[in-house]
Amino acid sequence: GDSVTQMEGPVTLSEEAFLTINCTYTATGYPSLFWYVQYPGEGLQLLLKATKADDKGSNKGFEATYRKETTSFHLEKGSVQVSDSAVYFCALSHYGQNFVFGPGTRLSVLP
């Protein structure tokens, strides 16, 4: 079945550092790919998404590019802030159904 793998956390960075959180997937066909963010004590919010190969999703300074050849969707941000501290989930789905989530990566940004 489909699966999503993320780099293990926690990831601890200083403010303004560069962030990369790796995500790779295994799936049949051509799924849509997502990054969701969960702030402490809250539900998940969509951060960005990409629906086909070579698409780049971007939001709030975060970016991720759908790489079909490497089955990856790595999340990047050039300069993190303390307010970016959260848990980040990579996910895939087919036509809005059967979502599969990665294990999540906890990010802590220190001032």
Place this chain on the structure above:
Amino acid sequence: GAVVSQHPSWVICKSGTSVKIECRSLDFQATTMFWYRQFPKQSLMLMATSNEGSKATYEQGVEKDKFLINHASLTLSTLTVTSAHPEDSSFYICSLSGGMNTGELFFGEGSRLTVL
């Protein structure tokens, strides 16, 4: 996108009691909602798919008599944890699919259950 609201956001109960968590879709008619459980510092575990007007579909290993799901209308699904025990303490999150139009899941704020 769709707005999903859960209530209560936090509940503490005594062992043996039952707790009901509501999930409302405020601006979207949802024929299907999903219930997830999240243990501390862990990922989401899909518990069941709630179908409006019919029985929920439970994932393997989830006790349907323990976690009662009712989806009586297009805007409301409820999860009742029956005879709760400390091991049921967890963060429960509902979501609904935006379908093929948006292809994304919309999540509620989550409900933290603590069973003493």
